[in-house]
Amino acid sequence: VTPSAAPIDRAAVERTLAPFGRSRTLPAEAFHSDELFAWELDRFFGASWACMGRAAEIGVEELKAVRAGTESVLLARDGQGRLRAFSNVCRHRGHELVEEAQPATPALGIQCPYHGWSYGFDGGLRGAPSFGGTPGFDRDEFGLVRSAVVEWHGWIFANATGDAPSLDEHVGQLDRILEPYRPERLVRGGETVYEVAANWKLIVENYHECYHCTTIHPELCQVTPHDSGMNFEPDGAWVGGRMALMDHAHTMSLTGESGGVMLPDLTADQRREVVYVGVFPNLLVSAHPDYVLTHRLEPLAPGRTRVTCEWLFDPRAVEADGFDPAYAVDFWDLTNRQDWRACEAVQRGTGHRGYRPGPLSPRESAVYQFLSIVGKGYLGEAMVSPAPGRSIVSTRSPSPARP
Ligand code: FES
Numbered sequence: 499v500t501p502s503a504a505p506i507d508r509a510a511v512e513r514t515l516a517p518f519g520r521s522r523t524l525p526a527e528a529f530h531s532d533e534l535f536a537w538e539l540d541r542f543f544g545a546s547w548a549c550m551g552r553a554a555e556i557g558v559e560e561l562k563a564v565r566a567g568t569e570s571v572l573l574a575r576d577g578q579g580r581l582r583a584f585s586n587v588c589r590h591r592g593h594e595l596v597e598e599a600q601p602a603t604p605a606l607g608i609q610c611p612y613h614g615w616s617y618g619f620d621g622g623l624r625g626a627p628s629f630g631g632t633p634g635f636d637r638d639e640f641g642l643v644r645s646a647v648v649e650w651h652g653w654i655f656a657n658a659t660g661d662a663p664s665l666d667e668h669v670g671q672l673d674r675i676l677e678p679y680r681p682e683r684l685v686r687g688g689e690t691v692y693e694v695a696a697n698w699k700l701i702v703e704n705y706h707e708c709y710h711c712t713t714i715h716p717e718l719c720q721v722t723p724h725d726s727g728m729n730f731e732p733d734g735a736w737v738g739g740r741m742a743l744m745d746h747a748h749t750m751s752l753t754g755e756s757g758g759v760m761l762p763d764l765t766a767d768q769r770r771e772v773v774y775v776g777v778f779p780n781l782l783v784s785a786h787p788d789y790v791l792t793h794r795l796e797p798l799a800p801g802r803t804r805v806t807c808e809w810l811f812d813p814r815a816v817e818a819d820g821f822d823p824a825y826a827v828d829f830w831d832l833t834n835r836q837d838w839r840a841c842e843a844v845q846r847g848t849g850h851r852g853y854r855p856g857p858l859s860p861r862e863s864a865v866y867q868f869l870s871i872v873g874k875g876y877l878g879e880a881m882v883s884p885a886p887g888r889s890i891v892s893t894r895s896p897s898p899a900r901p
């Protein structure tokens with residue numbers, strides 16, 4: 499990856515990167531500048547790893563085109579189940595191969611709709627009509643251009659440019675934190691797509707703190723103590739922590755009751771808490787004792803973000819007679835809408851003349867960690883979360899630090 503600094507005031511970014519307690523939030527341009535937004539799409543979403551959705555969305559011998567920053571990526575799963583990714587462009591005269599935003603479609607291979615060039619699932623050129631007798635024409639020269647793709651716990655991560663450090667480095671020990679939930683075996687029981695009038699980073703910032711919980715989430719505060727947060731010490735491009743459930747609550751729902759089944763491999767501690775992690779830049783994973791909720795962010799404009807929420811349950815829950823995911827979906831839909839209102843008001847506020855980057859409270863340490871990844875990225879440095887000192891971890895730990 500070629501480091502390249504972002505088009506943003508360097509001194510302001512350095513204030514964001516100052517030690518926790520003295521740092522400031524990002525300057526207004528971070529939420530409003532078209533030029534910076536384009537840079538972010540290119541560097542954070544195209545040149546790095548970004549989540550493209552669930553692996554289950556693309557079956558064997560199916561194709562799907564997705565957006566990774568400024569790039570269009572063609573995902574192709576072959577007959578053996580192997581997933582590959584290519585730049586979504588024909589090697590003849592550059593026609594796009596598959597239109598984005600279509601559901602996955604079954605295919606015998608990859609065929610360009612323009613002049614009919616055809617490629618295998620491995621990206622190799624198979625057929626180029628009328629080129630048979632062309633002297634010096636070598637099919638091997640015209641295979642599709644590869645992008646990097648990895649299936650991780652049931653999610654697809656793509657790196658359009660193909661030159662980011664490995665996804666293992668990106669996620670570090672987060673792998674071990676999510677493993678007990680076995681997200682790859684969970685199935686979708688609910689989905690909601692929101693369009694939020696706020697910058698994608700404001701949505702991530704908001705996700706990583708519960709300082710706002712008492713003021714805007716009365717229902718949430720019935721099932722989780724708002725000050726029970728405890729952060730992990732991330733070792734990659736991710737941020738997260740966990741929060742306790744109230745004694746009466748089995749999960750996050752309006753009543754604290756679960757309408758599903760408990761995930762089978764959790765420890766007694768994990769059954770009493772919810773894990774909240776954000777994989778930079780665009781996947782937020784909320785792992786509950788009986789379901790996993792994800793928010794996947796797609797930045798549409800500096801002040802506009804599509805958020806796809808998926809509620810993933812144990813297959814036994816979804817198959818059960820009369821299963822109703824509403825206990826989980828309705829609870830988080832209500833909470834989401836409270837959050838979107840706040841994020842949209844911050845989007846507007848940061849556009850006002852009187853906005854100045856502000857300080858973070860001791861309860862916003864995970865926001866600091868997220869902003870540190872962003873700030874380092876802006877300066878062209880390696881995007882890793884800083885290990886929090888003891889001083890930035892909130893009190894009231896629900897259980898000893900793990901892993
Ligand atoms: S551009 Fe694809 S076949 Fe001509």
Ligand SMILES: [Fe+2]
Nearest residue numbers: 704710715837
């Ligand atoms: Fe919230």
